[in-house]
Amino acid sequence: MKINHKTVNSALYISLSGELDENAAAYAREFLEALFERSAAKKVVMDLSSLTFMDSTGIGVLIGRFKKLKGRGIPVMIANPSKTADKILTLSGLYELMPKIIY
Amino acid sequence: MDNSMVLKIEALNKNEAFARSVVAAFCVELNPTLDQINDIKTAVSEAVTNCVVHAYEGKGGVIEISAALENRTVHIEIKDFGVGIADVEAARRPFFTTKPEQERSGMGFTVMESFMDSLSVLSADGGGVTVVMSKNLDVNTGQGD
Numbered sequence: 001m002k003i004n005h006k007t008v009n010s011a012l013y014i015s016l017s018g019e020l021d022e023n024a025a026a027y028a029r030e031f032l033e034a035l036f037e038r039s040a041a042k043k044v045v046m047d048l049s050s051l052t053f054m055d056s057t058g059i060g061v062l063i064g065r066f067k068k069l070k071g072r073g074i075p076v077m078i079a080n081p082s083k084t085a086d087k088i089l090t091l092s093g094l095y096e097l098m099p100k101i102i103y
Numbered sequence: 104m105d106n107s108m109v110l111k112i113e114a115l116n117k118n119e120a121f122a123r124s125v126v127a128a129f130c131v132e133l134n135p136t137l138d139q140i141n142d143i144k145t146a147v148s149e150a151v152t153n154c155v156v157h158a159y160e161g162k163g164g165v166i167e168i169s170a171a172l173e174n175r176t177v178h179i180e181i182k183d184f185g186v187g188i189a190d191v192e193a194a195r196r197p198f199f200t201t202k203p204e205q206e207r208s209g210m211g212f213t214v215m216e217s218f219m220d221s222l223s224v225l226s227a228d229g230g231g232v233t234v235v236m237s238k239n240l241d242v243n244t245g246q247g248d
């Protein structure tokens with residue numbers, strides 16, 4: 001699991017790459033929490049195009065971050081999900097919370 | 104039966120990727136599509152995660168994984184010897200979780216059921232859970248092909 005990020009025009013763009021499973025969840029959760037803590041972004045875009053694997057643990061990680069950001073009034077979007085991520089995101093109904101965007 | 108395998112691993116997070124990769128590799132002789140392989144890897148990962156997180160609650164234990172190929176169908180059995188599931192029917196409902204404080208999505212069994220053709224969950228009275236699932240690997244069947 002590798003996480004890259006950049007802020008452009010008050011939007012925090014985060015790219016998750018590799019495998020988001022139980023083994024990577026703690027790291028992802030901790031990294032993202034620290035990142036959100038020091039960010040003044042007004043919206044968050046999670047780019048999942050480079051996720052090679054994701055299971056329902058990943059869904060839990062994303063929902064957890066969504067809830068925290070929602071509490072601060074910050075919307076979250078899922079961008080360019082890989083095919084494998086898209087399938088489980090669709091099944092879980094996560095796009096109703098975090099809209100899917102393609103760019 | 105055309106082929107079979109058995110794998111015994113310690114219930115550790117780091118073994119999840121290993122377990123799903125082994126089962127996926129075992130299925131390769133049937134020339135599955137990439138989508139079918141991804142479905143199997145995800146389902147195996149869900150079952151193994153359940154063993155690590157719920158059956159053994161992170162304290163470790165043994166997970167037995169067996170798979171068999173028969174007429175282009177893979178049958179997978181994942182067995183633990185942990186605390187068992189008090190209410191299997193409830194556990195199989197979408198978004199049901201006994202560990203909401205750990206940000207569990209409660210989607211594990213729903214994913215297994217959706218990504219495989221069949222799923223059964225057997226929880227023994229004295230503890231231990233056996234998950235049995237199958238998937239046909241014909242080119243024109245299965246989700247996402």
